[in-house]
Every structure is written in structure tokens, then in C-alpha cells.
Amino acid sequence: MKHFSAPLLLAAACTLAPLPVLADLALATARNCMSCHNVDRKVVGPAFKDVATKYRGDKAAPARLATKVMQGGGGVWGVVKMPSNPQVNEAEAKKLVAWILSQ
Ligand code: HEC
Structure with missing residues (x-):
């Protein structure tokens, strides 16, 4: 294993198990x-x-924000809209929102 470089291992890990790692x-x-x-x-x-x-404290926020992450939208923070993020599936959107809300 010693001769494997870190980027190579990371690339291998991403290919084999994209999410959990x-x-x-x-x-x-x-x-x-x-x-x-x-x-x-x-x-x-x-x-x-x-x-x-x-x-x-907003209990409805996680589900609402996960949908917004996937579909995009605007009007909350300013004039710029967030584009849709079709590269994110629902499970990932929920995970990302949970992480964001814990910041
Ligand atoms: C092209 C730029 C762009 C990208 C890429 C982007 N966002 Fe956003 N995001 C924005 C903008 C602009 C807003 C503010 C929208 C508004 O005012 O409602 C925003 C708002 C948000 C909000 C708050 C929404 C609300 O209603 O308060 C969350 C959560 C969020 N983004 C998460 C994400 C996540 C997760 C990703 C990656 C999957 C992502 N964003 C990718 C530009 C982006």
C-alpha cells in the first residue's frame, strides 16, 4: 500500500463509494x-x-431548503437566484442541508 499516492487512493475511494466516504x-x-x-x-x-x-428552530426548514437546493430559487437573500442543482439527489440535498443548518 505504501506506494499508492493519496490522490490516487482518494480517486479510487470516490469511484468505489461516492457518498459515504x-x-x-x-x-x-x-x-x-x-x-x-x-x-x-x-x-x-x-x-x-x-x-x-x-x-x-424552524422545523419546516430542512425539507423546504432541500427542495430549494435541488430546484433553485431566490427572493430570500437578495436579487441573485440560486440555479437548480440537478447534480444533487434528494438524499444528498438533505444531507447537505443538515450540515449547513449545523454550522
Ligand atoms: C451559482 C451559485 C450557487 C450555487 C452553485 C449554489 N448556490 Fe446555494 N444559493 C445561491 C444564491 C444566490 C442563494 C440565495 C437565494 C435566495 O436569495 O433565495 C443561495 C441560497 C442557498 C440556501 C438558502 C436558501 C434559502 O431559502 O434561505 C441554501 C441552503 C443553499 N443555497 C445551499 C446550496 C447547496 C447545498 C448547494 C450545492 C448543491 C448550493 N447552494 C449551490 C447560489 C448558489
Whole structure:
């Protein structure tokens, strides 16, 4: 095993088991979320910490946000809309939202 490089192992792990091996930040990165979002600061979309603060205690938020992650939408944080994210399935959207809301 020693001669395997880390990137090669990572690539192999991703091919064999795409979801469970990814931590949530890694999943968000892999699904392109982090090109518009950052945990701590606003980029194109709101900071995930701000999203978590806004919906703290809102029991309907996780399901609603998971749908919005998949379908896209706007009108909450400003004039820019989030495009749909067809690369994310429902299970991933729920997982990502749970992670975002825990920030
Ligand atoms: C092209 C840029 C872009 C990408 C890629 C993107 N987002 Fe967004 N996101 C936005 C914008 C812009 C908003 C603000 C929309 C609004 O004001 O309602 C947003 C809002 C959100 C919100 C809050 C929605 C609300 O109603 O409060 C969540 C949660 C979110 N994004 C998660 C994600 C996740 C998870 C991904 C990756 C699958 C992702 N975003 C990918 C731009 C993006």
C-alpha cells in the first residue's frame, strides 16, 4: 500500500463509494456548492452560518431548503437566484442541508 499516492487512493475511494466516504464539506465541494457559498462569509450565495442562524428552530426548514437546493430559487437573500442543482439527489440535498443548518 505504501506506494499508492493519496490522490490516487482518494480517486479510487470516490469511484468505489461516492457518498459515504465524503464528509459534508467535501460533499458540498464535490457538488459545486462551495463555488457560490462559503461557511463563514457571503460569496454569491449566503454564508452557511447565516443560513443556519436564520432557520434555527424552524422545523419546516430542512425539507423546504432541500427542495430549494435541488430546484433553485431566490427572493430570500437578495436579487441573485440560486440555479437548480440537478447534480444533487434528494438524499444528498438533505444531507447537505443538515450540515449547513449545523454550522
Ligand atoms: C451559482 C451559485 C450557487 C450555487 C452553485 C449554489 N448556490 Fe446555494 N444559493 C445561491 C444564491 C444566490 C442563494 C440565495 C437565494 C435566495 O436569495 O433565495 C443561495 C441560497 C442557498 C440556501 C438558502 C436558501 C434559502 O431559502 O434561505 C441554501 C441552503 C443553499 N443555497 C445551499 C446550496 C447547496 C447545498 C448547494 C450545492 C448543491 C448550493 N447552494 C449551490 C447560489 C448558489
